[in-house]
Each structure stands twice: as structure tokens, then as C-alpha cells.
Amino acid sequence: MSGKDGSSGPDERSEDAESVIRRDRFSGGPARDFLSSLAADERIFAADIAVDRAHVVMLAETGVLEDADAAAILAALDEVEDAGHAALPDGEDVHEAIETAVIERVGPDGGRMHTARSRNDEVATCIRYRLRADLLDALSTVLEAREVLLEVAEEERETIAPGYTHLQPAQPTTVGHWLASYEAALARDTGRLLDAYDRTNRSPLGGAAFAGTTFPIDRERTAELLGFDGIVRNSMDAAAGRDALLESVAALTGVAITCSGLAEDLIIFANRGFVDLDDDYSSTSSIMPQKKNPDTLELVRAVSGDASAGLNGLLTTLKGLPRAYNRDLQRATPHVWETVDAVTETGAVAAGAVATAEWNDDALADAAGEGFSTATGVADLLAAEGVPFRTAHEIVAEAAEGADGTPGYETLDAAARAILGESLAAYVEQETVESALDPVASVAARDSVGGPAPDALAADLEAASEELTADHDAVSERRDALAEADETLRTEVASYG
């Protein structure tokens, strides 16, 4: 075995040195930088070291590698890891560069590391290994955002607020109900991220170039050492498949879209004086000294554009690719990193903006009654007291037309006489109608499941908080499983030391 003492310099390299030279011949021309993913691969440097370790341990366990060679390669990998990505020799990608760095330290026997695999299954494994950690971080951010939304929703459960359709006053609701609506959306986004995680967390390693290998490898073992829940069985699918990336980016885009709606609402509410954003989440103008602008939220809104671009970039790159491996796939990967980074950051910023915002109860209450927002409640009341809903709708519409703002009882009664031919009093007491005209009473009356009535919302917040706890557990379980596998791999590697 050649030592890791550096005795085997480039001159002494035989077979593997030749292959390095051959690679240089093919990728050393003017397109060298164009071909190389080495810089972008920094993202999967640690993943590649872990994948190399698991592969080498498995090769030794199955007798494909001599223990001494495995030990030398594993020791070299420690050095390569310590030196870091920036210290890697030049190469077409991180996989080639790490292999070269190992051969530089071990000598030609270092080239045994690449037995029974290809860069195709290697890169697919590295991407999944890294992405699952990023997905867990994205998930944790989304869970924190949900926590904030539920907390503030509880605080603002009784804070009457205007509700809009077509950006026009529609029906009064509460700030809590509005916040809980975004929490519910993020809960579904969480489910999609967890699904994406579970399909991402499968090992393609051992699929080799796409066609499997003659060596008696143990794919389940490398999967286990790397913390994957199982393998991507078909070797061609293993090397070629990128749908787990697509699913992950789609789930992340869902989060971005949810956050963009939340941000847009907050921008509008701040503009109308309903809410004061904390200075930390605002920006000023370089020329207009009086300005306090909701810039962070505008950026949150814009990140949905980045995410959508990432998703489309990925979709367009993957569309129509023939089996099994094509270099197009190299350019698919950065879309994933860009999207997961942007979305994770945006989730945290959106949550921070909500957590620190101050709600202006008076402005909200004034606006909640604007534009005869209680009209539907009055029509509902008449319908509940025996007037057919369509007729009730007509009566209230007629009253609304004649009134400046919210009509009083007299106007409603006049409309009823004109349309029904009898007084409202035949159906309902004046006091009850007047109560329905009040935004606070109007909200309290809408206590159907999922409705804005403070009591109904209290029940929903409790259910949502239970669901959140279950999702926290789901994320913790996955984190623990990864940490455990990491420990196992560390122990196995150490046994060769």
C-alpha cells in the first residue's frame, strides 16, 4: 500500500495518473470553466466526503477493498476534509477533485475509492444528502413561522378587522382569523415539504453510471450508513431521476407563495394604518426623510418570483432529457440551492415581521364597518328568520343602494316593505337587526366551524397547535435519524484508524 505520507508523488502515479491525464485532455480546452461545476459543488463538498466514506466502508465490508487500502483512503479523506473545498486540486467537479486529492495522498491505490460507482450515482447521492439537510432547515423555519402566526392569532383573536374580496371591504373578521388562515396554508406547505423530504431521502448510490456493477456491493448498507431510509432501486432511475428535486422545489415554492400573500396583505394593512411594522423590518428613503417603507416584506413578496424561476428553471432543464445521464443535470442542481436558500430566509423574515408588528385596534375597528361590511350578516339574519335568502339579499341590496355607508333600521325596513309588502317587524325585532349591523356582533355570530367568531377561532387554534406539535416531532425524528447515522458512520470509519 502506498503511504499517506506523500511519498507517492505525481511521477510515481501509474494507471490512475494516466486516467487523470486523460481527463485533462478532454476537459482542458477553452470550455474548461464552462464544463466545471467545482465552484458550485462547494455546496456538496461535505456530502461527497460522507458518501466517499460510506462507500469505502461498504467496499471493505464486502471484501471489494482490502482493509489497508480502505484505511489509507479514509485517512486521506480526513485530510481532504480538514483542508476544505478551497484546497482541492483543479477538477471538473468536486467528485473528481476529491478523488485526485486522495490519490495525491495515497498514491494509485487511492483510485480504488471509485470502484463500483460512477460520478452519476455519486452526484445524485450527494445532492440528496445535502438537500435533505436543507429541507429540514426549511421545515424548521416554516414551523417557527407557524408558531409565531398561532401566537399572534391568539393575541389578536378578538381584534376586529376588515375582510376583503377584490380588495374591497367585504365582511368584518379578526386579525387572528386572518393570521390563522396563513398558518393553515403553511401547515399544508409543511406536509408537502415532509413528503418531498421522504422521497428525497433515498439512496441512489450503487446505481453506478446507470447500469449497475459487477462488484458484490451492498447498497442497503451505504444507504444505512448515510442515513437514507432506503435505496432508489432501479439503477437507471437512480442515476437519472431528479424528480425528488422537482418535488422539493415545488414544495418550497408553495411556501414562498404563501409568504408572498402574507407579505402583500401586511404591506396593504401598513399602508392603511392598520398595522405598524417594526423598524427592524422597515427601511427608509435616501432622500425623503419622513419615509418608513415595508421593504423587507416587498422582498418577501419578490422571493416568490425567485422560487418560481427556480422551479421553472428545473422543469425546463429536466423536460425531455433522455435516459440515463446528461450533463444538463449539472445545471439543474443550482436551481435547488438558490430556491431553498431564498425560501428559508424569506420564511424567517416574514415570521419576524409578524412577530414584531403592532396592530392598531382603532383603525382596524373603523375600517371593519366601512362599506356596509355587515350586509351579508343582515341578509343571513333575515333568512334565518324566514325570509328566503335571495329575497333577503334583494332587500339589503336595495337598502345599501339608498344609503350613504351602512343603512339604519328605517332604511332596511323601507326596503322590506317595498319588496316583501310587509315590515321587517313581522320577522325580526329591531334590536336584533341593529345588532347584526355591528361589526363586533357580526363576527361573533359567525361561529361556524373555521369561522372568525373568537370562540370558533379558539377551537381552531388549539387544533392547529396540536398539528404543529406533531410536525415538530416529525422533523425531530428525521433529524435524530440523520444524527444517529452520522454517528454510526463515524464509528465505522474510526475502526479503520
Ligand code: ARG
Ligand atoms: N458534475 C456532474 C453533475 O453535477 C457530476 C456527474 C458527471 N458525470 C458525467 N458523466 N459527466 O452532474
